[in-house]
Amino acid sequence: xxxxxxxxxxxxxxxxxxxxxxxxxxxxxxxxxxxxxxxxxxxxxxxxxxxxxxxxxxxxxxxxxxxxxxxxxxxxxxxxxxxxxxxxxxxxxxxxxxxxxxxxxxxxxxxxxxxxxxxxxxxxxxxxxxxxxxxxxxxxxxxxxxxxxxxxxxxxxxxxxxxxxxxxxxxxxxxxxxxxxxxxxxxxxxxxxxxxxxxxxxxxxxxxxxxxxxxxxxxxxxxxxxxxxxxxxxxxxxxxxxxxxxxxxxxxxxxxxxxxxxxxxxxxxxxxxxxxxxxxxxxxxxxxxxxxxxxxxxxxxxxxxxxxxxxxxxxxxxxxxxxx
Amino acid sequence: xxxxxxxxxxxxxxxxxxxxxxxxxxxxxxxxxxxxxxxxxxxxxxxxxxxxxxxxxxxxxxxxxxxxxxxxxxxxxxxxxxxxxxxxxxxxxxxxxxxxxxxxxxxxxxxxxxxxxxxxxxxxxxxxxxxxxxxxxxxxxxxxxxxxxxxxxxxxxxxxxxxxxxxxxxxxxxxxxxxxxxxxxxxxxxxxxxxxxxxxxxxxxxxxxxxxxxxxxxxxxxxxxxxxxxxxxxxxxxxxxxxxxxxxxxxxxxxxxxxxxxxxxxxxxxxxxxxxxxxxxxxxxxxxxxxxxxxxxxxxxxxxxxxxxxxxxxxxxxxxxxxxxxxxx
Ligand SMILES: Nc1ncnc2c1ncn2[C@@H]1O[C@H](COP(=O)(O)OP(=O)(O)OP(=O)(O)O)[C@@H](O)[C@H]1O
Ligand SMILES: Nc1ncnc2c1ncn2[C@@H]1O[C@H](COP(=O)(O)OP(=O)(O)OP(=O)(O)O)[C@@H](O)[C@H]1O
Ligand code: SF4
Ligand code: SF4
Ligand SMILES: [Mg+2]
Ligand SMILES: [Mg+2]
Numbered sequence: 171x172x173x174x175x176x177x178x179x180x181x182x183x184x185x186x187x188x189x190x191x192x193x194x195x196x197x198x199x200x201x202x203x204x205x206x207x208x209x210x211x212x213x214x215x216x217x218x219x220x221x222x223x224x225x226x227x228x229x230x231x232x233x234x235x236x237x238x239x240x241x242x243x244x245x246x247x248x249x250x251x252x253x254x255x256x257x258x259x260x261x262x263x264x265x266x267x268x269x270x271x272x273x274x275x276x277x278x279x280x281x282x283x284x285x286x287x288x289x290x291x292x293x294x295x296x297x298x299x300x301x302x303x304x305x306x307x308x309x310x311x312x313x314x315x316x317x318x319x320x321x322x323x324x325x326x327x328x329x330x331x332x333x334x335x336x337x338x339x340x341x342x343x344x345x346x347x348x349x350x351x352x353x354x355x356x357x358x359x360x361x362x363x364x365x366x367x368x369x370x371x372x373x374x375x376x377x378x379x380x381x382x383x384x385x386x387x388x389x390x391x392x393x394x395x396x397x398x399x400x401x402x403x404x405x406x407x408x409x410x411x412x413x414x415x416x417x418x419x420x421x422x423x424x425x426x427x428x429x430x431x432x433x434x435x436x437x438x439x440x441x442x443x444x445x446x447x448x449x450x451x452x453x454x455x456x457x458x459x460x461x462x463x464x465x466x467x468x469x470x471x472x473x474x475x476x477x478x479x480x481x482x483x484x485x486x487x488x489x490x491x492x493x494x
Numbered sequence: 495x496x497x498x499x500x501x502x503x504x505x506x507x508x509x510x511x512x513x514x515x516x517x518x519x520x521x522x523x524x525x526x527x528x529x530x531x532x533x534x535x536x537x538x539x540x541x542x543x544x545x546x547x548x549x550x551x552x553x554x555x556x557x558x559x560x561x562x563x564x565x566x567x568x569x570x571x572x573x574x575x576x577x578x579x580x581x582x583x584x585x586x587x588x589x590x591x592x593x594x595x596x597x598x599x600x601x602x603x604x605x606x607x608x609x610x611x612x613x614x615x616x617x618x619x620x621x622x623x624x625x626x627x628x629x630x631x632x633x634x635x636x637x638x639x640x641x642x643x644x645x646x647x648x649x650x651x652x653x654x655x656x657x658x659x660x661x662x663x664x665x666x667x668x669x670x671x672x673x674x675x676x677x678x679x680x681x682x683x684x685x686x687x688x689x690x691x692x693x694x695x696x697x698x699x700x701x702x703x704x705x706x707x708x709x710x711x712x713x714x715x716x717x718x719x720x721x722x723x724x725x726x727x728x729x730x731x732x733x734x735x736x737x738x739x740x741x742x743x744x745x746x747x748x749x750x751x752x753x754x755x756x757x758x759x760x761x762x763x764x765x766x767x768x769x770x771x772x773x774x775x776x777x778x779x780x781x782x783x784x785x786x787x788x789x790x791x792x793x794x795x796x797x798x799x800x801x802x803x804x805x806x807x808x809x810x811x812x813x814x815x816x817x818x819x820x821x822x823x
Contacts (some may be wrong), residue, residue: 213692267660268605312780316529328553346819353686356716359553359762383689427694438694447647452712
């Protein structure tokens, strides 16, 4: 069986006045139909760039410079602009981190949603509008009929996020890349969105990449998870396994900083040091300046290798989870 | 001790402006009246000096609207907002401006609150320069400090907002607000886009500033563990109204209102077991046509006849604990 999505050694760089800068490198992942993968990692670690690179939507001057993006066995990087446009929004949809980059501030919601439908399917205005309304209702927008004729600024932050989700669902795509789609949503509405998404994966075989910093969402939703650090995958494996027993020192630190693992009102544990800047990556393992287990060895770059049923990029894996 | 902030019976309604023809049609009964969103409905709230008040509630319940009214960015339809017992309108112009500057809001949606054509140095540095908090000569250093404090690499000061990641943009917003040295911050989902480690860094920064500078916070968040961690007191909103408020210990250990209880039950956990997420019971109510009586009644497992008719008042149910539910009678 061919995978729904297979990413091989994806690399994206940006050319600036300071020279060539690598934003992401050596990204590998595989996703079958109906499978959900969580993509987590520090702010600035390259999650959005990865999503955008898969979609072929990365903005100049940044550019995908290597690797393959196989969607149902076909490399999207070899498609013409016209071909990719008929795939995008139709078979593959992306929910952007910033809902306002999907939404046009001067157009009514119904106009925008119907445009998406009509770009890929010839159906009547009436039918397109109904589909738009149903999609809004599905993501928990109350009074969807009345809200259809509103403008984006008349929605709350979380409502705009849900409109962006509704737009991605309009064409029942085979693959959805969702970039922090529920950050502004409270638990009840988040649960509703996640239940829709779970159903899509189960019933329609939709494959999902769910980019989030919220480990509890990943815990409940995704069977697999990739943890990114500094533009590379640090650790990848089965969610249950990985969260219970993180082996990469970064993943381990991430779990220890959860507020739930700390005492109220006290300072939270944070991973010491600061996130490296893309223009100024530490040599060797990019995590070494912040890593308590670092040794001389870590000044050379570790490779992503299979360890105990997962993939790990570290010379000195954590053997007992500090999180539990 | 005086209150840093008092919000007194504030309501905010949004209605779409309609043209003459539309209004005529409405008048002659040819068209349904324009929908009015009741974003805030008689909200009262006090925040003591140096206190951290968390505001939680479903998406669309009016949290940002409340924040914007307090920050003076929106005019309330009814009610008053008092800072240290005074309305800003009653202060002489200069004092009002100074008082307003002391209250800063960190916006929920960082991208639309950052000017895409300004470099970060300008975004963060313009206001402090204008208000004399730094000098042109020291501006670069000043901006660098603000950036570093918010966990941003100061060497990125000459970049534009779109060259940052989502979480980095959120921190630009935080740095900008802190740069004018406010004594009250309204944080609207300010750590929502941040991973836990950077979230911890920012929350620690807020806690430190509170100790050092006696900052007062209104902390809007849908993340209950964050609110529990940082707040002294928590206000729960539902469809434009305050339904419960209590100290953080009290609220999390003895929630009174059925909505609060439902909210706490939904708290996600890190249990790495695949859960089946379930949709909320009952229909999500609309602020365009809020349910009668208690707004929560269509979804409340304990609703009685009375709940459909009569609005429950926010009443004291314990020490520093108020709730708006008929069950407390
Ligand atoms: N157009 C660009 N030009 C230069 N650098 C960029 C550009 N876009 C992103 N970057 C940089 O690439 C890095 C990765 O960004 P990305 O948006 O993928 O992060 P992320 O993991 O999605 O973070 P967040 O959780 O904060 O959204 C960041 O350091 C960012 O500053
Ligand atoms: N400018 C506006 N015009 C019309 N309606 C508005 C406007 N701003 C907000 N609203 C409406 O007011 C209600 C409350 O919005 P608000 O942004 O305060 O919600 P919120 O509690 O912050 O939600 P979220 O958690 O999703 O950010 C929503 O129904 C929204 O559609
Ligand atoms: S390779 Fe070395 S520095 Fe990198 S995470 Fe592992 S132990 Fe730490
Ligand atoms: S007043 Fe009635 S409907 Fe409202 S929360 Fe209490 S019991 Fe439920
Ligand atoms: Mg991102
Ligand atoms: Mg809001």
